[in-house]
Amino acid sequence: MKNMKVxxxxxxxxxxVMTASGxxxxxxxxxxxxxLSRLGAVVTKGxxxxxxPGNPTPRVAETASGMLxxxxxxxxxxxxxxxxxxxxxxxxxxxxxxxxxxxTAAEYCQVVERLSECPVDLLEINVSCPNVxxxxxxxxxxxxxxxxxxxxVKKAARQPVIMKLSPNVTDITEMAKAAEAGGADAVSLIxxxxxxxxxxxxxxxxxxxxTGGLSGPCIKPVAVRMVYQAxxxxxxxxxxxxxIACAEDALEFLMAGASAVSVGTANFHDPxxxxxxLEGLERFMEEQQVERIxxxxxxxx
Amino acid sequence: xxxxxxxxILSQEEIGKDIFSMWLQTDRIASEARPGQFLSVYTRDAxxxxxxxxxxxxxxxxxxxxxxxxxxxxPSSGTRQFSGYHKGICLPVLGPxxxxxxxxxxxxxxxxxxxxxxxxPPLLYTARSLGKNGDVTTVLGxxxxxxxxxxFLPFGKVFxxxxxxxxxxxxxxxxxxxxxGLSADVIFACGPKPMLRAxxxxxxEKNILxxxxxxxxxxxxxxxxxxxxxxxxxxxxxxxxxxxxxxKDGPVFLSDEVEL
Ligand SMILES: Cc1cc2nc3c(=O)[nH]c(=O)nc-3n(C[C@H](O)[C@H](O)[C@H](O)COP(=O)(O)OP(=O)(O)OC[C@H]3O[C@@H](n4cnc5c(N)ncnc54)[C@H](O)[C@@H]3O)c2cc1C
Ligand SMILES: Cc1cc2nc3c(=O)[nH]c(=O)nc-3n(C[C@H](O)[C@H](O)[C@H](O)COP(=O)(O)O)c2cc1C
Ligand code: FES
Numbered sequence: 001m002k003n004m005k006v007x008x009x010x011x012x013x014x015x016x017v018m019t020a021s022g023x024x025x026x027x028x029x030x031x032x033x034x035x036l037s038r039l040g041a042v043v044t045k046g047x048x049x050x051x052x053p054g055n056p057t058p059r060v061a062e063t064a065s066g067m068l069x070x071x072x073x074x075x076x077x078x079x080x081x082x083x084x085x086x087x088x089x090x091x092x093x094x095x096x097x098x099x100x101x102x103x104t105a106a107e108y109c110q111v112v113e114r115l116s117e118c119p120v121d122l123l124e125i126n127v128s129c130p131n132v133x134x135x136x137x138x139x140x141x142x143x144x145x146x147x148x149x150x151x152x153v154k155k156a157a158r159q160p161v162i163m164k165l166s167p168n169v170t171d172i173t174e175m176a177k178a179a180e181a182g183g184a185d186a187v188s189l190i191x192x193x194x195x196x197x198x199x200x201x202x203x204x205x206x207x208x209x210x211t212g213g214l215s216g217p218c219i220k221p222v223a224v225r226m227v228y229q230a231x232x233x234x235x236x237x238x239x240x241x242x243x244i245a246c247a248e249d250a251l252e253f254l255m256a257g258a259s260a261v262s263v264g265t266a267n268f269h270d271p272x273x274x275x276x277x278l279e280g281l282e283r284f285m286e287e288q289q290v291e292r293i294x295x296x297x298x299x300x301x
Numbered sequence: 302x303x304x305x306x307x308x309x310i311l312s313q314e315e316i317g318k319d320i321f322s323m324w325l326q327t328d329r330i331a332s333e334a335r336p337g338q339f340l341s342v343y344t345r346d347a348x349x350x351x352x353x354x355x356x357x358x359x360x361x362x363x364x365x366x367x368x369x370x371x372x373x374x375x376p377s378s379g380t381r382q383f384s385g386y387h388k389g390i391c392l393p394v395l396g397p398x399x400x401x402x403x404x405x406x407x408x409x410x411x412x413x414x415x416x417x418x419x420x421x422p423p424l425l426y427t428a429r430s431l432g433k434n435g436d437v438t439t440v441l442g443x444x445x446x447x448x449x450x451x452x453f454l455p456f457g458k459v460f461x462x463x464x465x466x467x468x469x470x471x472x473x474x475x476x477x478x479x480x481x482g483l484s485a486d487v488i489f490a491c492g493p494k495p496m497l498r499a500x501x502x503x504x505x506e507k508n509i510l511x512x513x514x515x516x517x518x519x520x521x522x523x524x525x526x527x528x529x530x531x532x533x534x535x536x537x538x539x540x541x542x543x544x545x546x547x548x549k550d551g552p553v554f555l556s557d558e559v560e561l
Contacts, residue, residue, distance in 0.1 A: 022526065023521070023525070023526060025525035025526070028525075029523045029524045029525040029549070030523070030525060032523075033303075045525075045527075051540070051542045052542070053542040053543065053544060054527060054530070054542075054544065057517055057529070058518045059518065059527070059528045059529075059530070060351075060518050060519070060526070060528040061518065062349065065350065066350065067350055069520065069528065071526065071527050071528060074527045074530070074540065074542065074544060076539070076541035080541050216350055217350075265350065265520075267521065267525075268351055268526065269347065269350050269351070269352075270305070271305065271395070271523065272305065
């Protein structure tokens with residue numbers, strides 16, 4: 001048996017493979033296709049203080065090697081989430097990471113405070129969703145705002161805080177440093193890249209929201225580059241994601257310096273993608289005679 | 302349960318212009334499939350990331366076989382790739398997905414099946430499943446040439462309408478219902494949104510219980526991503542807002558339940 005354990009902000013994960021927020025719900029729908037207990041962690045869909053209806057449809061569109069989404073952070077609100085989703089996830093031997101969204105600092109803090117009494121291992125703060133007009137975008141694209149919201153959330157949080165960074169910025173290292181300066185315990189990246197698709201036959205936008213977040217294999221090289229840069233800019237763990245569809249993809253992120261990885265859009269192509277990636281990692285370690293997964297983290301300088 | 306299977310293609314033929322009919326050998330999907338449910342179909346080479354939702358057109362639960370009828374929508378589409386797969390090749394699919402038509406509701410009632418274009422295929426297994434319990438009238442609407450119309454004949458009266466008048470009745474599905482003076486206790490409909498809107502208001506006007514099968518763009522197909530929602534008249538228990546998931550709570554909805 002290979003040692004697959006990694007640790008993030010003092011929380012040990014049995015392996016570095018997690019789900020990416022918004023692509024896996026709270027795991028219930030996927031539990032028919034894989035044993036959630038095999039995952040390092042389940043990262044849940046963003047949850048807000050109150051239920052959000054999200055955007056009009058069409059909300060998703062396929063693109064070359066990727067997709068655009070403008071779900072608009074539809075979520076049932078923290079009350080339902082605590083009553084229904086956390087007890088569901090507690091049945092499994094995996095870490096629970098709750099992704100939090102809000103329209104104001106107060107809203108983020110309200111959710112984070114509610115979660116402080118819950119059996120949740122880590123919090124991931126989405127300051128980067130490019131979809132909602134009054135959403136997190138201002139926090140995620142301005143280092144001053146980002147540092148401030150990180151400080152506020154840290155004050156309200158009992159669990160360690162991961163700040164999830166937006167790639168829609170000129171310099172990702174500046175944002176990673178701002179999160180670290182605000183007291184973040186870790187950062188995760190990348191969220192989706194803002195894009196647009198036009199339906200030439202209908203002569204209008206493919207998404208009702210006009211713009212949406214680009215994800216999937218087409219964003220991976222951008223994501224690997226940003227993870228590499230962030231790892232070298234800060235002294236807190238970095239969680240890597242963006243287009244991971246196989247073990248080889250996950251290894252690129254680990255070798256660039258990510259302490260763990262999240263799998264998003266690939267879940268839509270194969271609901272068992274996460275487990276297959278985990279098995280692929282173990283196979284690679286077998287072939288390359290690597291004993292601990294941590295020996296593969298940050299091997300490129 | 303839902304299963305991800307690699308299904309061997311038993312046959313593939315073009316039954317109309319750009320309309321293909323394919324039989325698949327499944328392990329478990331066919332025996333659990335209900336009328337009105339669908340499959341997520343993936344391209345073999347993963348060149349298309351997202352699955353295509355395709356309705357279950359027919360099934361033979363004993364033999365484990367299942368039929369899909371689909372339209373090729375364009376030259377570089379995923380469905381174009383499907384049409385190039387020959388007999389013997391394996392096709393990755395996920396299913397059966399969604400709720401399907403409420404067959405209990407139709408038992409012993411006069412059922413009107415209304416199908417428009419590529420919304421016609423799922424009605425075949427629906428008609429077949431009612432068997433002897435059925436009192437079925439089928440109205441099929443086409444843009445031009447009919448397809449599959451003959452296959453409904455064993456289950457009751459069939460009326461065909463076409464915009465270009467290739468059929469007995471010129472016009473759309475509802476024109477046919479009106480000119481033939483058809484009445485029913487229950488309507489099951491599947492077709493393009495403008496047709497479903499018209500069927501919804503017709504059913505309301507005539508006070509007929511009506512179920513609609515909806516289409517929406519999907520990503521996960523299993524209820525997790527919230528990509529495929531439709532506005533619901535009442536707050537939905539799962540979402541806590543006025544949104545239902547077409548892939549999981551649907552694709553079939555009571556017409557009063559949704560806003561189109
Ligand atoms: C529940 C359900 C059942 C369906 N049953 C059938 C059927 O039995 N036969 C049939 O021919 N078609 C059916 N459709 C429509 C079918 O899903 C689309 O025609 C198909 O996805 C188009 O894919 P493509 O590869 O041809 O087009 P592309 O242009 O390559 O598709 C690009 C993306 O858009 C999506 N997309 C495009 N058009 C539609 C659409 N109308 N609805 C949903 N997604 C779409 C595709 O799935 C894909 O993700 C059904 C749709 C739904 C929602
Ligand atoms: C449909 C969809 C919904 C998403 N919802 C969220 C969300 O609620 N919160 C969040 O922080 N990120 C969300 N994301 C972003 C993903 O978590 C991830 O950062 C991004 O998709 C890149 O990874 P991928 O290429 O593996 O999908 C969403 C992505 C998709 C495709
Ligand atoms: S397609 Fe993901 S919820 Fe319906």
